[in-house]
Amino acid sequence: MIQRFRVNLRxxxxxxxxxxxxxxxxxxxxxxxxSNFSFELFSVFDERLSSIFLRTLILCLGTVALSLIIGxxxxxxxxxxxxxxxxxxxxxxLLPLLIPPYISTIAWLEFxxxxxxxxxxxxxxxxxxxxxxxxxxxxxxxxxxxxITSFALRNIDSRLEDAARLLYPQREVIRKITLPLxxxxxxxxxxxxxxxxxxxxxxxxxxxxxxxxxxxxxxxxAFFDTPRAIAxxxxxxxxxxxxxxxxxxxxxxKSFVTISSFSRKGKSIKLSKTYKLxxxxxxxxxxxxxxxxxxxILLLESRLQFLIAFYEAFExxxxxxxxxxxxxxxxxxLGFFLAYFYRSSFDPIILLPIAIPSMMMGIGIINFFNTxxxxxxxxxxxxxxxxxxxxxxxxVTKTLSPFFEQIHPSxxxxxxxxxxxxxxxxxxxLLPLMKPGIISSWVVGFVLSIRELSTTLLxxxxxxxxxxxxxxxxxxxxxxxxxxxxxxxxxFLIITPLILLLTVRRLxxxxxxx
Amino acid sequence: xxxxxxxxIDKSFGKKKVISNLSLDVKENELLGILxxxxxxxxxxxxxxxxxxxxxxxxxxINSDLVYSSNNRRVVPPEKxxxxxVFQDLALWPHMTVKExxxxxxxxxxIRNEEKIEEILKLVNLKSLSESYPEQLSGGEKQRVxxxxxxxxxxxxxxxxxxxxxxxxxxxxxxxxxxxxxxxKFGITTIYVTHNYLELVDMADEIAIMQEGRIIQxxxxxxxxxxxxxxxxxxxxxx
Numbered sequence: 001m002i003q004r005f006r007v008n009l010r011x012x013x014x015x016x017x018x019x020x021x022x023x024x025x026x027x028x029x030x031x032x033x034x035s036n037f038s039f040e041l042f043s044v045f046d047e048r049l050s051s052i053f054l055r056t057l058i059l060c061l062g063t064v065a066l067s068l069i070i071g072x073x074x075x076x077x078x079x080x081x082x083x084x085x086x087x088x089x090x091x092x093x094l095l096p097l098l099i100p101p102y103i104s105t106i107a108w109l110e111f112x113x114x115x116x117x118x119x120x121x122x123x124x125x126x127x128x129x130x131x132x133x134x135x136x137x138x139x140x141x142x143x144x145x146x147x148i149t150s151f152a153l154r155n156i157d158s159r160l161e162d163a164a165r166l167l168y169p170q171r172e173v174i175r176k177i178t179l180p181l182x183x184x185x186x187x188x189x190x191x192x193x194x195x196x197x198x199x200x201x202x203x204x205x206x207x208x209x210x211x212x213x214x215x216x217x218x219x220x221x222a223f224f225d226t227p228r229a230i231a232x233x234x235x236x237x238x239x240x241x242x243x244x245x246x247x248x249x250x251x252x253x254k255s256f257v258t259i260s261s262f263s264r265k266g267k268s269i270k271l272s273k274t275y276k277l278x279x280x281x282x283x284x285x286x287x288x289x290x291x292x293x294x295x296x297i298l299l300l301e302s303r304l305q306f307l308i309a310f311y312e313a314f315e316x317x318x319x320x321x322x323x324x325x326x327x328x329x330x331x332x333x334l335g336f337f338l339a340y341f342y343r344s345s346f347d348p349i350i351l352l353p354i355a356i357p358s359m360m361m362g363i364g365i366i367n368f369f370n371t372x373x374x375x376x377x378x379x380x381x382x383x384x385x386x387x388x389x390x391x392x393x394x395x396v397t398k399t400l401s402p403f404f405e406q407i408h409p410s411x412x413x414x415x416x417x418x419x420x421x422x423x424x425x426x427x428x429x430l431l432p433l434m435k436p437g438i439i440s441s442w443v444v445g446f447v448l449s450i451r452e453l454s455t456t457l458l459x460x461x462x463x464x465x466x467x468x469x470x471x472x473x474x475x476x477x478x479x480x481x482x483x484x485x486x487x488x489x490x491x492f493l494i495i496t497p498l499i500l501l502l503t504v505r506r507l508x509x510x511x512x513x514x
Numbered sequence: 515x516x517x518x519x520x521x522x523i524d525k526s527f528g529k530k531k532v533i534s535n536l537s538l539d540v541k542e543n544e545l546l547g548i549l550x551x552x553x554x555x556x557x558x559x560x561x562x563x564x565x566x567x568x569x570x571x572x573x574x575x576i577n578s579d580l581v582y583s584s585n586n587r588r589v590v591p592p593e594k595x596x597x598x599x600v601f602q603d604l605a606l607w608p609h610m611t612v613k614e615x616x617x618x619x620x621x622x623x624x625i626r627n628e629e630k631i632e633e634i635l636k637l638v639n640l641k642s643l644s645e646s647y648p649e650q651l652s653g654g655e656k657q658r659v660x661x662x663x664x665x666x667x668x669x670x671x672x673x674x675x676x677x678x679x680x681x682x683x684x685x686x687x688x689x690x691x692x693x694x695x696x697x698x699k700f701g702i703t704t705i706y707v708t709h710n711y712l713e714l715v716d717m718a719d720e721i722a723i724m725q726e727g728r729i730i731q732x733x734x735x736x737x738x739x740x741x742x743x744x745x746x747x748x749x750x751x752x753x
Contacts, residue, residue, distance in 0.1 A: 159605040162566055165592045166599060167622035167667065176618070180609045 010422050017337040025353040025390040028364035035367075036227050049232055056198065056212040056236065059133055063197040064190045066138035070286060071145025072186065076174075078146070079153040082268045083279050093283070094143050096290035098494050100451040101140040102202025102472065103487045107294035108136065109206065110301050110480055128208045136203050139290040141196055145189040152185035153178070170269065187247050191354070194243070198236055199358035199391075201454035202472060212236060213454060216359040220458070226363060233360045240355035248348055295491070302484035309485035313470055320450055320467040321493060323381060327388035328396075328445035334389070335396035335441055339404050340430070354394045361390050362458030379461050387455040392448045396441045403437030439505055443498060450494055467493070517542040517703040518563065518671060523572030523582075525558060525727075532558045533569070534727045540720075543701040547718035547735070549711055549750055555727040556707045560673045563705070564599055565592035577670055593622070598669030598702070600693075602676045604660040606648040612659050613644040619666040630666075638662040653681065657689050661696065672697065672704040678713055690717065711751045723747050 077083045078090055112127055156178065164177045179186075198212060205214040216229045271279060302309075310317065338350060353361070365387055369378045377383055407430070415425045431438075453468040460469060471486050516539040525533040532555045540546045550556045561567045563574060565581065568589055574582040576597070581590040610618060616631045635641045638658040648656060664672065674693065678686045694717060697704050708714065714721060714735065721738045723731040723746075731743045742748040 157603075157605065159601045159603070160607055162561075162564070163599065163601060163605045163607070163663075164618070165566065166564065166595075166597060166669075167619060168593050169591060177607060183609075 013337060013422075014341045017334065017341055020334055021338055021350075021393060024386055025393050026349075028368035028390070029353075029356050029360055030364075032226070032360075032364045032367050033230065036230050049228075052210060052212060052215050052232065053235055055130065055210070057239075059130060059137075059204070059209075059211050060194050060197040062130075062134040063137040063141065064193050066134060067142040067145050067193045068186065068190065070138060071142040071189070072149055074142065074283065074286070075146045075150035075153055077279050077283060079150050080269050081271050081279065082276075083271070083283065084276060085280075089283050089287075092287055092291075093146055095287065096140055097143040097147075098447065098498070099140065099291065099294060099491055100202070100453070100468065101137055101200060102206060102453060102468075103298075103490065104140060104290070104294040105136050105203050105206045106471075106475060106483055106487055107297040107301075110484065111293070111297045130209050133204050133207050133209050133211075136207075137197055137200060138193075139286070141193045142286075144192050144196075145186070148185050148189040148192075149182055152182040156181055184247070191240070191243055191247065195240060195354050195357075198240075199454055201358065201457065202468075206475065213357065213359050216357075216363075217454070217457070220359070220363055226367075229359065229363060233357055236357060237355055237360070244348065244351055244355060295488070298484040298488050298491075301480050302488055303481045305481050305485050306489065309482055310489060312482070313467065313486055313489075316465045316467045316470040317489065317493070319381070319464065320490075323384050323388070323466060324446050324450035327385045327392075327449040328442050330385065331389055331393055331396040331445040331449075332400075332438055332442045335393060335400050335445075336434070336438065338393070338397045339400035343401060343404060350397055351394050353390060358391060358454035359458065362387060362455040365390060365455070365459050381461075381464060383459045383461060384456055384464070384466065387459045388445075388449040388452055391452065391455055392445055395448060396445045399441040399444045400434070400437050403434055403440075407433055435508075436505070439501060443501060446497060447494055451490070515542050516540065517544075517577055518705070519573075519575040520559075520563070521573040521575075523562065523569040523574065525555075525562060525567065525569045532727050533562070536572075536727065536729060538722060538729060538732070540703055540705060542703055544719040545697055545704040545706060545717060547714035547721045548705060548707045548724055549709065549714065549721060550707075550724035551709055551750065554724045556724050557675055559724070560599070560675055560705065560707055563671070564597050564673055565590065565595050595671075596667070596669050597671045597673060598664040598667050599673040599675065600660055600664055600677045602679055604656055604677075606656055606659055606663075608648055611645050611647055612640055612651075612662075615659055615663050616666050619663055634662050634666050637665070653685050654688060657681075657685065657692070661692055665696065665700075668700075669702060672702045674704065674706040676708055677706075678708070678710075686713075693717075709750075723750060 074093060078086060078093070083089065108127070160181065161173050161177050164173045168176065201213045201217060204211045205217070212232055216232055219225045219229050219232075342350065356364075365383065366378075368374075369383060369386070371378075377386070411429060411433075412425060415429050420428070451468055452466075453472055456466050457469055457472065460466065465473075467486065467490050471483060471490065474483050474486065518538075518540040520536060520538040522535050522537055523533055524531070524535060536559070538546075538559075548556045548559065558567065562569050562582075563576075569582060569584065571584040572582070573580065573584070576595060579590075580586065580588055581595050582588060607615065607618070613631060613635070616634055620627065620630065632641070635644055638661055640655065640658055640662060643651065643655060646655075648659065651659065677693070678689060681689060690713070693704075693706075696702070706714065706718065718735045720733065721731075721735045722729045723738070723743075725746060731738055731747050738747070739751055739753075742751055742753065
């Protein structure tokens, strides 16, 4: 009897986890596609839409390309060379990821003048164009590429390179062995950058480049033209699906980087003095452009009116913090069980929501929850949390799953053999072992949620505003010192919890060791 | 005549000295076994000969060519030393087929010769598997790919880094036979590193016992076995 109960509890949790994931992240969009789909959709696809589609494609591909050009060399410098101040750069390169791209856009717009002309130098630099959007986004997203590829580089079996090093010079070994080995990671990071670029509303809107996301936002919020919005999104969704599917097939055949005990442990290529200088200049300039300049401009422009700004926007600030904390916590909770129960078998399904642009997610959620039965959700803050979860659950789950893979099944099996029930295994074995993974995934969920703009802008009920939404609306009415102050407050809200968490984590580690 | 000459080399990683003032000669066409417990510096020694690591001082000659010298500030990179190596776990490239492995070696010498590839694949009995990836191969087949790859290179020196440590008994015997055959057939000067004396029996012409970055005994295999210098050597020989 008891045995049976145990199994059922596990099964129940497993089903419940999937149902929740399905209802939040997949069903809304699925429904809206289904209810609006007809072949007439394609007749909406006129010349104007095709040009938007093309522009969006260029935006995404351009951002991916530039992010790779910056991100991959950055990763190699961090992992393979004796770059000066390496330990500093190993943390600092993540900073651009913490500054939302629409915030750096605001800063650069303020720096280069309101009309987009460099006032002080009187140079005819026109920034309201597609290349500007690509540059801003790439400087914001390249750390994703660096993060994922440097993880791969760190864990490559270095003897695979040694074996080739007997035959080829270092440069060739990197080209012929190292790069192909980390290719799956490069592809995955490209997919992430691609989908983040599609979903970005703030940057193209602020720079007045009409791409997919601003267009849908306009279509939907001004004209409530759902079919047109869907027609626009279909080719993009299809494209991402194809990429994810191809990647899955490619990865399915051969996976290369396994965590091995023969990873390079600090074996670094010694750079000559000239190359050291070039490398240092490269990493510094990237960080100066993506972090130092935007933050300095915001500080200057804010005229240090933080207190006033804080007072004026007290409610959105508190809202944002609460929602992001609640969202991250729920995501980690659900992501934990998703990653546990569906380790790698459901990969494509877990990744599915990634393929859906933020606008579609927002429209889907609005349509799905705008019923009498769910009005409690629809008219209040839960709809915002659902928006966060729908968009970011895959990322949180993906952060957790490698940690699960490191827990050998025998650990759990031996607990089962000694007669432990599932809740007991969870409490005594999985949770303690997963602590680092839980903290990391919570951070990922928190950072992504607190800056979320596009879905929130669509779904937020009347009278409820988050800080990004407030900044975005203020941006259209001037008040640069308000916008700058609030932007800095947002960056502060993103970074402080991170620092707190990292310190706590280090303290815990210290306590455990001593 | 000595084919590999190592003269008073030092190697430290940070503050930790791994090899200290080590000298060693390997005679042409012979197989030298280096025996030592883990962490004694024997793998580092191989990596210094291959050129993956650079010593802090000393000299290394292969076939009288100076490949490293601290006095002359001379460092020959690995690809110019023509040294072959069989790694623990074999280190096959997961993104290449069997044929591509061989081709990769030939390309490094600017040779494009389909016949030669076929010839080598035939020699190690892998012709039918030439389009397979490593993960599709059995343990024994993987070994033969590793050997074929080294063969294709036609190295002057062969380095073996615990090649049997992760193999089961049957595969061990096959692999050992394969290595002996090759070594005798092509007369490649070989260094074989292991912690297990039994792997070296019937195989090594000479043996060097290593401890804490030094060679504590060196000589013909029977000689060392008959007259171990101290208890440490006696233990590691399993006597």
